Structures are given as structure tokens and as C-alpha cells.
Amino acid sequence: MGTSLEPTHIDIPAERRPDPNHSDCRNVASILARVGDKWSVFVIMMLSDGPKRFNELKRMINGISQRMLTLTLRGLERDGLVTRTIFPTIPPRVDYELTDLGRGLQEPVKALGEWAMAHQEQIASARTRFDERNGG
Secondary structure, eight states: OOOOOSOSOOOOOOOOOOOTTOHHHHHHHHHHHHHHSHHHHHHHHHHTTSOEEHHHHHHHSTTOOHHHHHHHHHHHHHTTSEEEEEEOOSSOEEEEEEOHHHHTTHHHHHHHHHHHHHHHHHHHHHHHHHHHHTTO
């Protein structure tokens, strides 16, 4: 048999072209803004060992206001990272818990938190040196 000019591998997927409007970047940026927000990181860390009530979370997260915790929990719920369960008791009991998607963030968030704890003195020193050099 001779060679043929007929295409034989026609099921090769086309290379994905970047979106000229950069919507991929905007979508990823909005997700990173949510999961990288300091309060979201704290909430995810606090929920990593199981469901918590609102006031329990507020006590555990030093410095967060009631309004900021409410906004953070709503955003995490909207993004599918946290569920809110209302129990029909008097008064009603509300628990917040990580979803499977939210539990997938536990390891990266834990690693980030541990890194920050381990390097806080180095970062503080670097900031001081920078400020001294730059009149801060």
C-alpha cells in the first residue's frame, strides 16, 4: 500500500484558545478573592473539624464583627463552600458546615495558615526594614 493524503487522526481536540475578553481570569480572580479573603480563610479553618453555630464561630475568630461574619458566611454559602442548616427548635438553631467542595480547601488553607504562623516574625522584620528604608 502506498501513502495516502487522507487524514487519519481527525479526532484530535482543538487547542483551547484564550478568551479575548479575559473572562477566565476574571472568574478565577473572583474565586481567589473569596477563598483568599482573610475572614474566609479563618471560617474555613474553624469549620474544618465539623459544624459550628454562628456565635461559636464569632468567639473563635478574634476580631471579626457580626456583620463581617454574616457577609463571609453568605459568600461562602453562595459559592457552594458552606452549608447553612436550620434546626426547628426554639429558638431556632443554625449550623454552618463545609461542603465537599469546601472540604477540598482545607489542606491548602491549613498549609497557608501554618506557613503564615511559621514566618510571621520574618515578615514583620522585612516590613520594618522596608519601612525604615522608605520613610514609612
